[in-house]
Amino acid sequence: MSEIVDILISASFWAAVIRIASPLILATMGELICERAGVLNLGIEGIMVIGAFTGWMAVYQGMPLWGGVAVAMAAGMLFGLLHSTLTVPFGLSQHVVGLGVTLFATASASFAYRLMLPEVTSPPKIEPFQPLDIPVLSDLPWLGEALFSQTALTWAAFAVAGLVAFTLYRTPLGLAVRAVGENPAAVEAQGLSVTGLRIGAVMVGSGLMAVGGAFLTLSAFSSFFFEMVNGRGWICVALVVFGAWKPGKAVLGAILFAAFDALQIRLQQTELGAVLPYQLFLALPFILSILALILMSRRAEVPAALMVPYNKGER
Amino acid sequence: MRLEPIANPSAARRLGLPALALVATLGVAMALALVAGANPFAVLGQIATGALGSKLAVLETLNRATPLIFTGLAVAVAFRAKLWNIGAEAQLYAGAIVAVVLGTGALGSPLVLPVSALAAMLAGAVLLLGPVLLKTRLGVDEVVTTLLLNFIMLLFVSYLLEGPMKDPLGMGWPKSPALIPEARLPRIVEGLRLHWGFALAILAAVIVWVIQTRTTLGFEIRAVGQNPEAARFAGMPVNAVLVKTALLSGGLAALAGWSEVAGLKGHLSSDLSPGFGYTGIIVAMLALLHPLGVVVTAIFVAGIFVGSGAMSRAAGVPTYIADMLMATALLFMVLAILLTRVRVVRG
Numbered sequence: 001m002s003e004i005v006d007i008l009i010s011a012s013f014w015a016a017v018i019r020i021a022s023p024l025i026l027a028t029m030g031e032l033i034c035e036r037a038g039v040l041n042l043g044i045e046g047i048m049v050i051g052a053f054t055g056w057m058a059v060y061q062g063m064p065l066w067g068g069v070a071v072a073m074a075a076g077m078l079f080g081l082l083h084s085t086l087t088v089p090f091g092l093s094q095h096v097v098g099l100g101v102t103l104f105a106t107a108s109a110s111f112a113y114r115l116m117l118p119e120v121t122s123p124p125k126i127e128p129f130q131p132l133d134i135p136v137l138s139d140l141p142w143l144g145e146a147l148f149s150q151t152a153l154t155w156a157a158f159a160v161a162g163l164v165a166f167t168l169y170r171t172p173l174g175l176a177v178r179a180v181g182e183n184p185a186a187v188e189a190q191g192l193s194v195t196g197l198r199i200g201a202v203m204v205g206s207g208l209m210a211v212g213g214a215f216l217t218l219s220a221f222s223s224f225f226f227e228m229v230n231g232r233g234w235i236c237v238a239l240v241v242f243g244a245w246k247p248g249k250a251v252l253g254a255i256l257f258a259a260f261d262a263l264q265i266r267l268q269q270t271e272l273g274a275v276l277p278y279q280l281f282l283a284l285p286f287i288l289s290i291l292a293l294i295l296m297s298r299r300a301e302v303p304a305a306l307m308v309p310y311n312k313g314e315r
Numbered sequence: 316m317r318l319e320p321i322a323n324p325s326a327a328r329r330l331g332l333p334a335l336a337l338v339a340t341l342g343v344a345m346a347l348a349l350v351a352g353a354n355p356f357a358v359l360g361q362i363a364t365g366a367l368g369s370k371l372a373v374l375e376t377l378n379r380a381t382p383l384i385f386t387g388l389a390v391a392v393a394f395r396a397k398l399w400n401i402g403a404e405a406q407l408y409a410g411a412i413v414a415v416v417l418g419t420g421a422l423g424s425p426l427v428l429p430v431s432a433l434a435a436m437l438a439g440a441v442l443l444l445g446p447v448l449l450k451t452r453l454g455v456d457e458v459v460t461t462l463l464l465n466f467i468m469l470l471f472v473s474y475l476l477e478g479p480m481k482d483p484l485g486m487g488w489p490k491s492p493a494l495i496p497e498a499r500l501p502r503i504v505e506g507l508r509l510h511w512g513f514a515l516a517i518l519a520a521v522i523v524w525v526i527q528t529r530t531t532l533g534f535e536i537r538a539v540g541q542n543p544e545a546a547r548f549a550g551m552p553v554n555a556v557l558v559k560t561a562l563l564s565g566g567l568a569a570l571a572g573w574s575e576v577a578g579l580k581g582h583l584s585s586d587l588s589p590g591f592g593y594t595g596i597i598v599a600m601l602a603l604l605h606p607l608g609v610v611v612t613a614i615f616v617a618g619i620f621v622g623s624g625a626m627s628r629a630a631g632v633p634t635y636i637a638d639m640l641m642a643t644a645l646l647f648m649v650l651a652i653l654l655t656r657v658r659v660v661r662g
Contacts, residue, residue, distance in 0.1 A: 042458065082646075089316055092649050095399045095458055099596060100645045107638030114633035115351055231466045237459050279474040286463045286470075293460060297453035312317045 003270045004263075013262055014146035021251075021258035022150075022157040023048075023215040027236040028243070028250050029164045030076075030208030035240055036168065037201035038181035038305040042098025043083045044209050045233030046105030047076050051210025053109040056217035056224040057116065059126045068218055069153070069211055076210025077203045079105050084202035089195050091309025102233070110226060128222040129153050153219040158251075160208065165247035177201050181303035184310040194310045209233070231286065238289035244301045253292070261285055318657040329655045333603070336647035343643045344636065351632040358630050365625025366618030372625070374509050378579060380610075380617035382407070382588070384516035385571035386595025387602065387609040388523050393564040395527070395604050396540045398450075398557055400443060402461030403568035404592025405468035409442045410435035410569030412472070414576040415480060415491045415583045418498030427498045432573060439569025440562040442468075447561040451554040465592065473585050482582070491583040500578035512574030516610070519567060523606040526563075536560055568592065597645045603652060616641060 007013050027048055034041040041047075055072035059065055079101055086097045117123070129151035132138075137148040168174035176197055180187045184194040212232075217224050239257065243250025264281040267273055273281070321328070344362075345355035366376050386403040393400035417431035446464065449455040475481075476489035484492070500511045527533035535556045538546040547553045571591055576583055598616050602608030623637035 086646065086650060089318075090650060090653060091318065092653055096394075096596075096600065096649055097646065099401065099593075100642055100649070103593065103597070104639065104642035104646065107635050107642055111347070111633050111635040111639050114635060118631070118633075231463070234459060234462045234466075238463070241456075241459075277474045277478060279470040279477075283467045283470045286466045289463050290460055293455045294449060294453060297449070297455045 003272075004267070007263060007266045011142045011145035013266065015149060016262040016265075017255060017258045018147065018150055018154060019220065019258075020261050021254045022154040023212040023220070023232065024236055024239065024254040024257060025157045025161055025212075025251055026215060027209045027212030027233060028239045028254055029161055029247060030205040030210075030212065031236050031240045032243070032245060032247060032250055033164060033168075033177070033205035033208070034202050035306055036181045036245060036303055037177050037198050037205075038184065038303055038308065038310075039084065039087055039198055039202050040094045040098065040237075040307050041080075041083060041202060041205060041209075042095060042237070043079060043101030043105065043206065044098075044236060045229060045231070046102030046109075047079050047206050047209040048213030048216075048229045048233045049109045050075050050079060050105045051213030052217045052228055053113060053213075053224055054210070055214030056126060057112070059218060060124060065127075065129055065218055069156075069214055072210045072214035072218075073207040076213075077207040079210075080203040080206025081199070083206065084199040087309070088198045088202070091311060094307050113224065113226075123223040123225055125223045126218070128217075129219040151219045153215050157212075157215070160211075161247055161251045168247065178303075181305050184305055184308075188310075188312065194312075198310075209236075212236075235285060235289050238293050241296050242292040244296065244299055245303060246301075257285065257288065260288055317660050319660050320657050321655075324655050332651040332655050333648060336651035337644065339647050340640055340644040344640050347636050347639060348630075348632055351630075351636075353630045353632050358626055358632055358636075361626035361629050362619065362622035364622070366622030371508075372621065374507060376614060376618045376621045377509055377513055379621050380614040381510075381513045381516050381578070382571035382575050382591045383594055383598050383613035383617055384513075384520060384610055385574065386568050386591050387598030387613050388516075388519055388606055389564045389566075389568035389571075390595045390599035391602060391604040391606055391609055392523060392527075392536070392567065393560055394540075394599060396536045396557060396560040397543070398447065398560050398564070399456075399458045400446075400461055400561070400564050400568075401458055401596070402443060402446065402464050402592070403564075403571070403595045404465045404588060404590065405461070406439035406442050406565045406568035407572035407575075407588055407592050408468050408472050409438040409565075409572065411572030411576045411583050411587055412475065412480075413438045413569070414498070414573045415494065418494040418577060419492050420495055422498075423495075424497035427495075428500070428577070431498065431577070432570065435569045435573035436566030439565040439567075439572075441565070442569075443561045443565030444558070447557055451557055469585065472583070476583065476585055480583070489585060493582045494577060498577060499581060500574065510574070510578035512578035515570070515574060516613075519570065520606045520610045523563075523567070527606060532556070532559060568595070571595075594641065597641045600645050601648055 031041055031044055051072040054075040055068040058071040059068035083097060083101045086092045087094050131149040131151055134148050138144045168178060176192055180194055180197045188194050213229060216228055239250055239253045242253040264284045268278055268281050348355040348358035365372060367373055389403045413435040414431055417434060418427060422430055446457045446460040449460060450457045480491045482490050482492040503509050503511055503514060535551055538551060539553050539556045543553050575587055598609055598613045601612040619640060620637045623634050627634040
């Protein structure tokens with residue numbers, strides 16, 4: 001037990017929690033926007049792979065880091081356009097299209113990677129985002145290391161979460177997006193375009209998912225490998241449910257999740273890790289996701305029109 | 316734009332549009348070949364020769380199709396009831412584990428093959444039962460739970476292969492001990508590298524087709540898939556139908572892993588399946604969820620994968636072209652199926 005306490009009070013643990021939470025927060029915000037507008041986006045896993053790949057490749061080709069983030073975002077929006085074109089005006093099954101987009105995006109990244117780097121055995125590294133040195137705050141004892149030695153992309157993740165919450169609840173656009181996920185017919189009656197709002201929401205959401213993926217290559221690992229997203233997208237889908245479709249709660253969920261993830265990595269080094277198989281620790285995030293879904297299942301806060309396609313003239 | 320249902324779609328529309336989806340996929344294949352700097356026609360030719368050009372190639376394609384028929388059937392059965400089982404990958408490994416547990420000496424001939432097949436089906440069925448009960452009892456979306464279970468199962472397999480199921484003679488490789496000869500599926504024709512798993516897969520397709528077209532359960536599955544509220548109103552036990560569907564679907568997916576171990580590999584390793592569970596979704600959708608169609612599309616999809624491998628060695632286009640084509644075909648096909656039933660009108 002004392003080992004767990006030692007871990008929990010160490011500054012490096014909390015720095016890791018925030019680092020691990022950042023891509024989850026970005027992608028969860030992306031999924032949340034889509035779902036609040038009434039579209040389940042299961043393209044998330046593949047879109048994160050595309051973001052990780054395109055962002056990294058852009059920087060490897062000589063673009064600045066923020067240029068890589070922009071490229072990832074644009075690529076994500078493109079796949080979001082593909083997803084929403086099929087699911088919104090055509091109203092196709094969001095399950096099937098989402099999985100199709102994930103398969104297509106993942107395969108595209110693998111294909112492009114092999115095409116651009118046919119010979120390499122280990123992927124080349126780029127110079128990733130470095131921790132920002134904030135005057136005074138970064139030098140604080142404990143807090144400086146735990147909270148204020150993060151990269152700019154982490155700060156961006158939290159800023160995005162704030163922006164999403166503000167836009168959804170404090171702006172007419174946010175009201176329209178939420179309404180289109182609850183009662184699209186009423187939105188249409190107001191003279192707004194359900195199709196336009198939903199496509200826009202899915203594109204912006206997919207852009208954020210891709211930036212979440214790009215965090216992995218541009219801030220966390222500095223190179224790209226095929227299995228790097230490794231189910232994070234699906235975990236984010238669970239986090240949206242866990243957060244009851246609310247940005248604030250979803251961010252807390254992501255941090256809680258990241259805390260468990262950071263803890264399991266450290267527990268592997270302790271006596272517990274010598275007794276239990278390491279695979280059990282690695283499975284913990286996935287087991288927790290399922291538990292979170294079960295725990296939240298009784299909440300009736302699902303957007304009413306989630307997964308319900310809207311066809312004008314059909315009532 | 317607006318979608319308007321078509322009362323009686325013509326045969327040309329019902330068959331022409333899906334065919335057009337396949338032609339469009341071919342177009343994408345040629346475009347990708349061009350992007351990769353290869354001759355598009357040569358690439359298509361090399362994929363075809365690689366898949367069907369020799370006796371060896373045909374057998375390889377049929378072997379590769381075997382697990383895809385099982386996972387394709389698993390998905391087709393489930394999707395027909397709008398039960399989104401994306402966990403065929405995990406159920407496949409459940410079947411593979413059972414094949415090893417019962418096939419390495421626990422049981423002898425003649426019991427081992429039939430018993431381990433049934434036990435494998437049971438394991439896959441039970442694995443899908445959890446997510447389905449969560450869906451029917453608590454309303455938890457089964458897509459996410461079955462997806463998450465895939466990751467948990469792969470880690471469990473990795474644990475087994477490095478721990479209790481590790482082959483002591485494996486030179487440190489994480490693989491299981493080999494199955495005893497009695498637990499192996501024999502070859503259909505002596506001297507030809509094709510095992511009885513392929514014949515069993517076709518038999519399974521016929522059985523599923525009979526269930527779907529000739530039994531009450533098949534009727535109920537279709538009714539629940541088309542409109543669960545109406546089915547419930549008509550007095551159908553919707554949840555019980557979903558559970559039965561899940562048992563059938565999970566069992567079929569498990570047979571994919573069981574037949575790969577018992578028929579092809581003879582042992583379990585963590586790279587047993589290069590995503591057969593996920594590819595099963597594509598196989599099922601391309602077959603329009605028809606069980607006999609699954610056999611055809613599984614062979615087609617297997618041919619693309621086998622042919623792309625051969626083509627890649629010759630033309631230098633990355634093998635991932637096969638994965639891209641399959642995903643493209645899936646998306647084109649769902650759109651084509653929709654457009655057989657509705658037309659797009661302005662306004």
